[in-house]
Amino acid sequence: MNRKSRRALAKASPAEKQMADQVALFGKLPESCTLCSEAFDKKDRDMLSSWKVVVIQETVRLYCPCCIEQTEEKVENERS
């Protein structure tokens, strides 16, 4: 890494970095639910607030409300 890019990295606050990450991820959002393939419209505010985006390493996974419920149930079952 050269001196210039190292300085730029140190300067960026964690919040700024996170914001940049989210913008980058937004462009990578899948167009449908990862589990059931239900279509996702990122212009729909209700969908944006009710769907869940999970980032695992470089992979963006998108879950519709139904699948969120199901995965939460599954987690509950695994826990007990």
Ligand SMILES: [Zn+2]
């Ligand atoms: Zn789904």
